[in-house]
Amino acid sequence: MPELPEVEVVRAGLEPAVTAATIDAVTVFEERSLRRHDGPSEDFVERLVGRSILAAVRRGKFLWLPLSAPTPKTQEIRHEMGRSAAVGAIGGTSPAFSEPAEALVVHLGMSGQVLLRDVGRADDALLRIRLDISSAHDGPLRVDFVDQRIFGSMAIDGLLPTPDGHAAGFGSDAALIPGQVAHIARDPLDPAFSDRRFFDALAARRTGIKRALLDQGLISGIGNIYADEALWAARIHYDQPTATLSRARARTLLAEVRLVLRRALAEGGTSFDAQYVNVNGASGYFSHSLNAYGQQGKGCPRCGRSIVRESFMNRGSHFCPFCQKIRPASTTAA
């Protein structure tokens, strides 16, 4: 399941090939992969063809490709369809110097892959959407969106200014974020992520810590695998109430989250079931470095007792019952 490190591997792999590339054709094989697109597939196709990709940007698990201004013809079509205009005039009145107002938003969901393929290669069995592009670097290429469970999606969305004025995500300096990503919090590797605001939010919440780690509106990029790994490393039980965590333990947890994400990033992204495949189709598997996730029945690498798997939030939670116990609120809150 792609989490921050896996999505970043995809972004980094895509970036050199798609930046300054022109979209020549778009084919939608599966309408449901456009669930988050506000319009039919014909609209999706017409609005993309002829435009250029300007960058590859990521926040948390969301990826987006800012697009050049639509061609006049595309604008006309959109107007005729009564579609509200995307946020415009952000960079002034001159189209040549205006900031990109729209982006192609990609979410991999559970099983999505974005594969860079040479033209002429056989189609993947679960191919949902294809972009035929002319890459400035590599000539004609295909950007194939492959997704088994169809939890992932592509959509065209307008770009909005970020409230804090900082770059919206990794991969671009632009302070512009797709509307449907605006409610997603900055991820813990984002230089504009505020540790203090995160700690304050934990203290104010009335929920368990794992639920909070998985809440993309609070902190983004963490999924089930890295939540379990970071909690194991910080020796915190998944259902420990956030308000009972001392500031010191919260600090430790955030540090472990960053460590786990950075380690995965350095190794090229974890994978599971070989569902995740990086941008060129090579598997980025390194489950050998997992200490808790999927390790039920095996010895805890720290204390040797058995790792347990419990069902929680409709997903599995893997932890060491000895190292990770729910603790009472500390009386001397830091």
Add this chain to the structure above:
DNA sequence: CGTTGGCCCTGATCGC
């Protein structure tokens, strides 16, 4: 308004 549970999806795997 903050929090929570349910739902969407289907290929791979398991057990009978």
Add this chain to the structure above:
DNA sequence: TGCGATCAGGGCCAAC
């Protein structure tokens, strides 16, 4: 050998 049941869980939204 075949087939039905089970499993995986990110994001969203209705409901409490």
